[in-house]
């Protein structure tokens with residue numbers, strides 16, 4: 001039966017992690033992996049999460065099934081976080097939200113929903129985008145088409161090209177995937193004015209926006225990061241939002257996220273939500289409990305919520321501080337290229353503009369592990385390794 005099967009190539013980023021682990025050079029640096037790290041190179045458990053887990057250990061009474069949509073009280077937590085407290089959409093009943101296993105689970109359920117109900121819809125994604133977007137939607141039978149986004153010549157955004165392409169080719173009923181903030185892999189975000197232009201276009205062309213919010217709080221602030229998403233949600237009839245709690249609560253392995261659907265009326269939202277429920281049942285039946293219980297415990301206690309907001313701010317400030325330092329130290333190291341664009345990018349990642357050849361030299365000669373695309377995970381930089389990193393980049397860039 002299985003004789004014809006061939007081993008498929010693994011994720012190149014996982015291969016990079018393994019190569020870094022095997023490297024015996026004490027100066028080695030891992031800028032590949034997409035998780036937050038502190039100045040000691042550790043991915044810490046947040047204090048607010050530890051405290052919530054202690055409460056849960058004490059108070060949890062049952063491990064019985066949760067239900068398809070997860071914990072009922074979690075719906076309001078998802079909506080308050082992504083839309084902001086007291087958003088009129090919440091009281092209108094036009095939005096319904098379900099807990100999912102991470103942002104990935106939310107995207108997979110969205111993909112199944114689109115595939116089964118929006119016949120012929122194509123998914124438009126930024127070029128480049130998070131690698132798993134294409135895999136998830138292709139596996140659900142949805143055709144994925146890129147729109148221009150990153151400009152290697154300027155290390156900036158090709159907004160005009162993006163809109164020209166969508167104007168020319170996006171068809172009514174197609175789905176437009178946007179990153180809410182902290183674009184993975186480039187770190188280049190849409191500005192609020194650009195969100196407004198896209199919102200008008202989406203309405204005019206009758207597209208379904210699907211916004212992926214995996215890094216809320218890592219850019220400029222919990223509310224600031226979703227200003228574009230909120231503008232869009234307030235102005236369109238229909239929208240899907242996939243959000244992740246993996247990064248901003250540091251609960252990666254607990255698999256916690258949310259999928260929200262916005263419809264024209266509350267009865268339409270309920271209908272869409274029931275179909276989403278079917279997709280969940282057929283995929284994984286129901287989500288795991290622990291991550292959502294941690295998030296709920298934090299968000300429903302003002303003192304824990306305040307501590308968590310502080311901890312998100314610390315992660316954000318560390319990354320933005322590192323961006324500033326990288327720009328300064330690269331300039332001081334005498335590098336010929338202008339890297340000042342790094343401080344205008346947001347979130348965990350930076351498209352560094354380093355070529356494949358430069359990335360390979362950094363790996364083989366300096367034990368610095370950066371993805372082949374030049375994407376650096378900024379959180380992997382620390383006060384201990386930044387000088388070596390900048391000197392090495394100067395060496396390969398010239």
Ligand code: PLP
Nearest residue numbers: 102103104130184212214244246
């Ligand atoms: N969307 C984007 C853009 C991501 O970068 C990630 C994670 O890397 C996800 C979604 C999924 O996150 P999760 O780990 O919650 O499934």
